[in-house]
Amino acid sequence: MTAEAAPTRRTELLAIAAQLFADKGFKNTTVRDIAEAAGILSGSLYHHFDSKESMVDEILSTFQEQLFASYDAVLASDVDARTKIEQCVRLSFAAIDEHPHEVAIFQNEAAYLLTFDRFGYLADRNAQSRNLWMTLLTEGVSSGALRGDLDVTLTYRFIRDTVWVAVRWYRPGAGHSHEAIADQYLTILLDGIATTGG
Amino acid sequence: MTAEAAPTRRTELLAIAAQLFADKGFKNTTVRDIAEAAGILSGSLYHHFDSKESMVDEILSTFQEQLFASYDAVLASDVDARTKIEQCVRLSFAAIDEHPHEVAIFQNEAAYLLTFDRFGYLADRNAQSRNLWMTLLTEGVSSGALRGDLDVTLTYRFIRDTVWVAVRWYRPGAGHSHEAIADQYLTILLDGIATTGG
């Protein structure tokens, strides 16, 4: 019904490339693979894109823009730190559900892509994400919602890793919903797996 | 003092390759990269190894053999499930400390390598690891050490992912020791990050 109802050829090709990059890796995917999956020849791809690199660039930058816009919305809302933490975790699992290929590419290829100047913005996004979580966790400790003896930096890494690494096994539509998985993860993260009575 | 005091050329070359595979990825590392880092030419590598594939094969299979031997020792010991879980977590962080390159290669390349027949043993090791954790977690729930409402499968993935993904940021000798990190992770995993009083 909106402008997205008719995806452009460019968008279609990017979706095809994203799936291949996610499944086989950026370096393991050839432009011929992408072209074949799209039903055209490799030379034709260059009518749409400068290079294979610019394809993954557009995939990642578009996704990151959307993702961080939704984080910003949570940050700007008027709820306490613990609620914001919960919302950011749920939002991340929703992103894995909606954009599994983009998340996988970022998880698997960011370290390699960062060695190129043009992907410097990925480092900026990492810093932005770090700031977000460190702020929320520090607030949570100050307000007494989180334990005072937490190592905030380590906890940040713990949350970041556990959330995003789920893209390795989560498959939309199979098993638990992303909401159910977020519930379970939040329960473990906030309350632990041990019985309190010992 | 033992046989390991004088590393063979073969072992040296594997260590150099492991670092490159871990840092840049298997596919992104050329045999010329490995040779250059070793101070020789690429052709000379083939005096020691059949192929680039057989290099990563030897790196991974050697490491996995050691790792699973130490898991077996924990399993065979006469302590309760919770203690075994703690020991397996500590043991894993120790492995990251001692063999960061090998762990990184397994984490980053296993999915790709598994598409080749010769790396089928990696799937066997994955199954072995899964069995180990599922057994310990089920025992923990039965004995009342772990919460009865746990989703054991999800908890297994949660533990596996959080432990091994640390290889992405942990650097031996910098910041916390691997023992300190294991302590923190176990505290979060077992007791959560929230204050119990609310």
Next chain:
DNA sequence: GTCTATAAACGGATAGAC
């Protein structure tokens, strides 16, 4: 927007000299 044809570079691997 796609195809044909091909350039140009890269990368794994080999044979034989030293």
Next chain:
DNA sequence: GTCTATCCGTTTATAGAC
């Protein structure tokens, strides 16, 4: 154990026809 020299398949990318 390493080097020289090189083969050959693969891959990214380009130019111009349709």
